Amino acid sequence: MATPVIVTRKRRESEVELNRFPFTEKDLPGFEQADEVPAFLREYRFKGWNLFQTIPMPTTNDEAWRRTDLRGLRASELTLRAELPKRQVKPPRNLLKPLVGKKHGGQIILVPTYQTIHQVSDEWQKQGMIFTDFRTAQKEHAEWLSNTMGQIVRPEEGKFAALATAFAEDGVLVYIPRGVRLKEPLHSVIWSPGTRLARFTRLLIWVDDDAELTFVHEVASPDQQDGQSFHAGIVEIHVGKGSHLTFVEMQSWGRDVWNFTHERARVDRDGTLDWIFGSVGSQLTKTFMEIDLVGEGATGKMSGFYFTNGNQHLDHDTQQNHFAPHTTSDLLFKGALQDRSRSVWQGMIYVAPGAQKTDGYQANRNLTLSPHARADSIPGLEIMADDVRCTHGATVGKVDEEQLFYLLSRGISRKEAIRLIVEGFFEPIMERVPYGGVRQRFRTAIKQKIG
Amino acid sequence: MSELQIVDLHVNVNGKEILKGVNLTVRQGEVHALMGPNGTGKSTLAYTLMGHPNYEVTQGEVWFKGQNILELEADQRAHLGLFLAFQYPVAIPGVSVANFLRAAINARRKAENPEDKGIPIPEFRKQLKKVMDTLRMDHSFAGRYLNDGFSGGEKKRAEVLQMAMLKPEIAIMDETDSGLDIDALRIVAEGVNTLRGPDLGVLVITHYQRILNYIKPDIVHIMLDGRIVESGGPDLALHLEEHGYDWLKNKVEVIA
Numbered sequence: 256m257a258t259p260v261i262v263t264r265k266r267r268e269s270e271v272e273l274n275r276f277p278f279t280e281k282d283l284p285g286f287e288q289a290d291e292v293p294a295f296l297r298e299y300r301f302k303g304w305n306l307f308q309t310i311p312m313p314t315t316n317d318e319a320w321r322r323t324d325l326r327g328l329r330a331s332e333l334t335l336r337a338e339l340p341k342r343q344v345k346p347p348r349n350l351l352k353p354l355v356g357k358k359h360g361g362q363i364i365l366v367p368t369y370q371t372i373h374q375v376s377d378e379w380q381k382q383g384m385i386f387t388d389f390r391t392a393q394k395e396h397a398e399w400l401s402n403t404m405g406q407i408v409r410p411e412e413g414k415f416a417a418l419a420t421a422f423a424e425d426g427v428l429v430y431i432p433r434g435v436r437l438k439e440p441l442h443s444v445i446w447s448p449g450t451r452l453a454r455f456t457r458l459l460i461w462v463d464d465d466a467e468l469t470f471v472h473e474v475a476s477p478d479q480q481d482g483q484s485f486h487a488g489i490v491e492i493h494v495g496k497g498s499h500l501t502f503v504e505m506q507s508w509g510r511d512v513w514n515f516t517h518e519r520a521r522v523d524r525d526g527t528l529d530w531i532f533g534s535v536g537s538q539l540t541k542t543f544m545e546i547d548l549v550g551e552g553a554t555g556k557m558s559g560f561y562f563t564n565g566n567q568h569l570d571h572d573t574q575q576n577h578f579a580p581h582t583t584s585d586l587l588f589k590g591a592l593q594d595r596s597r598s599v600w601q602g603m604i605y606v607a608p609g610a611q612k613t614d615g616y617q618a619n620r621n622l623t624l625s626p627h628a629r630a631d632s633i634p635g636l637e638i639m640a641d642d643v644r645c646t647h648g649a650t651v652g653k654v655d656e657e658q659l660f661y662l663l664s665r666g667i668s669r670k671e672a673i674r675l676i677v678e679g680f681f682e683p684i685m686e687r688v689p690y691g692g693v694r695q696r697f698r699t700a701i702k703q704k705i706g
Numbered sequence: 707m708s709e710l711q712i713v714d715l716h717v718n719v720n721g722k723e724i725l726k727g728v729n730l731t732v733r734q735g736e737v738h739a740l741m742g743p744n745g746t747g748k749s750t751l752a753y754t755l756m757g758h759p760n761y762e763v764t765q766g767e768v769w770f771k772g773q774n775i776l777e778l779e780a781d782q783r784a785h786l787g788l789f790l791a792f793q794y795p796v797a798i799p800g801v802s803v804a805n806f807l808r809a810a811i812n813a814r815r816k817a818e819n820p821e822d823k824g825i826p827i828p829e830f831r832k833q834l835k836k837v838m839d840t841l842r843m844d845h846s847f848a849g850r851y852l853n854d855g856f857s858g859g860e861k862k863r864a865e866v867l868q869m870a871m872l873k874p875e876i877a878i879m880d881e882t883d884s885g886l887d888i889d890a891l892r893i894v895a896e897g898v899n900t901l902r903g904p905d906l907g908v909l910v911i912t913h914y915q916r917i918l919n920y921i922k923p924d925i926v927h928i929m930l931d932g933r934i935v936e937s938g939g940p941d942l943a944l945h946l947e948e949h950g951y952d953w954l955k956n957k958v959e960v961i962a
């Protein structure tokens with residue numbers, strides 16, 4: 256153990272400088288050409304910008320950030336427009352592979368040239384469905400946007416929520432009208448290469464009452480050798496009364512990315528949400544993921560995996576909020592860690608006063624594959640009603656030597672044995688993934704990590 | 707013709723000597739039974755032969771195919787054709803029997819030929835179904851997670867399934883009979899008997915004579931307190947059943 260050396264509590268000025276974002280008001284999208292941005296959005300961006308300036312940079316003194324230190328973020332070196340080598344503009348082919356055979360409901364791929372590849376079936380559009388990118392939506396669905404955006408994640412929630420509010424132009428929006436049950440999944444990919452690039456994204460999924468959707472969203476970028484880059488994102492989800500949403504999310508940012516997101520799903524009466532996510536990329540991640548069960552009988556299920564290596568640091572902060580009676584939540588997060596990487600899972604089940612007969616569950620399981628890796632697992636319950644059932648479990652363990660020996664005794668190499676054990680460990684999450692193509696994508700990500 | 711030759715093997719577990727000089731040779735084509743009461747070191751011998759890291763060899767050698775295998779890792783021993791059917795098979799949640807077996811077969815093929823592309827899936831499936839049929843296992847078994855939630859009998863059958871699929875030259879079966887009812891025992895024994903032949907040597911470890919009615923041994927050894935104290939023909943097992951181990955106790959004292 257190294258002896259901790261605490262030199263001074265006061266941060267050096269140079270550190271603070273390095274930590275400061277170089278952007279100004281003039282950089283806000285639409286600042287110069289005001290007529291290109293709807294007035295409400297312009298206002299909203301300014302609101303985000305002002306909040307961003309007043310909210311201080313989170314420090315490890317803030318409860319939510321205790322285990323995630325941002326002092327290493329060289330924000331001052333970030334840029335909003337990055338020069339791109341040609342070969343990086345196009346996303347790698349495996350990202351474009353259809354996830355469910357030929358049966359796509361639609362696909363949107365955002366690439367850095369601001370060209371968007373859309374494929375949406377006309378049939379669904381006739382029924383009033385919207386599936387488009389954020390830039391297009393500003394022009395074509397401004398009113399709808401003004402009625403929905405920003406209701407679920409507010410810019411006040413944090414410095415990076417404010418920043419994303421101000422700057423996000425890339426994004427995907429989905430609206431499923433009342434009564435529409437989309438059988439084929441929608442798929443979107445945000446591919447965002449760029450050295451020292453600061454990128455901002457927004458995702459809005461609005462499923463109206465008695466509707467149904469499966470949505471797969473991926474964010475990715477190549478590893479950049481030079482410097483750090485940055486992402487701040489907002490994900491807002493509304494699941495209407497009696498509706499069902501399966502939302503699959505895959506985070507594969509390059510190893511240069513410092514990634515910050517605020518994600519929240521609101522589930523109304525008798526709605527069900529099945530939220531599945533995989534997180535393998537980025538240098539550092541802090542993600543707030545919340546489910547608000549606001550209507551009686553609402554159900555939210557969250558299943559996630561993270562797999563880290565090198566000196567990655569992934570911090571997932573989850574919240575299951577039972578605001579109404581007879582609501583159910585079920586969370587399972589599994590993580591495996593290699594090398595000197597680190598993970599934090601911090602989960603809270605909150606039951607509001609009067610939210611009786613709720614059933615909340617959370618479990619976090621970690622497998623450390625190296626003595627230098629570290630997983631922090633912090634479950635939490637805050638229960639303000641008396642007739643509820645809430646349980647949780649958290650574990651951190653190593654690869655079992657007896658399992659390893661059993662596999663070795665069959666001729667399987669140590670490396671292959673660990674791969675099998677890790678894949679088996681993640682299998683309960685894979686079982687929750689709805690499509691073979693998506694499962695394959697997740698499995699490939701795991702395989703690549705093991706190397 | 708290969709043989710497993712154990713010479714003056716001494717093994718410590720947690721600093722305590724458990725095996726105190728074991729000598730035993732098992733040739734391909736032979737079936738040996740190793741009998742002895744609980745706690746005499748039979749499993750210790752089995753684990754040591756397979757290369758479990760907790761078993762510390764303090765003296766002796768184990769020769770197989772011209773190598774002292776004590777210097778090899780467990781996976782390398784398996785590649786040479788050694789197999790251990792575990793007394794307590796380990797569960798690997800999330801890994802299906804089929805996936806696991808394919809990984810094991812491919813690992814062995816690759817060890818023999820680094821260029822090998824792995825067993826073709828149709829061929830693998832065909833083999834697997836055939837073996838499952840002989841062991842009267844439902845085909846759905848292949849999709850279950852290895853030993854995860856298996857009953858005692860299912861675990862033992864799964865060990866024999868693996869043995870049949872991996873085609874070892876020397877197999878050590880550690881109490882494969884324990885915990886089996888008579889029907890299951892018969893099925894497992896039949897499975898082993900179909901594998902018997904000039905290419906397979908077996909060391910059947912047991913503390914009941916029962917299984918030896920079904921798997922007829924060529925030679926029977928008795929282990930007491932970390933040593934083989936008596937070896938003989940199949941009659942020795944029957945004698946043991948009738949008279950117990952007491953008549954051997956003085957042998958231990960004489961050696962010790």
Ligand SMILES: Nc1ncnc2c1ncn2[C@@H]1O[C@H](COP(=O)(O)OP(=O)(O)O)[C@@H](O)[C@H]1O
Pocket residue numbers: 719720724742743744745746747748749750751760
């Ligand atoms: N992993 C172990 N840890 C501690 N003691 C062990 C271990 N394995 C075996 N022993 C001890 O070694 C002795 C022999 O055990 P074992 O080889 O399992 O006997 P058998 O298989 O003949 O019943 C026993 O006294 C047992 O307690």
Ligand SMILES: [Mg+2]
Pocket residue numbers: 748749750793880881
């Ligand atoms: Mg034993």
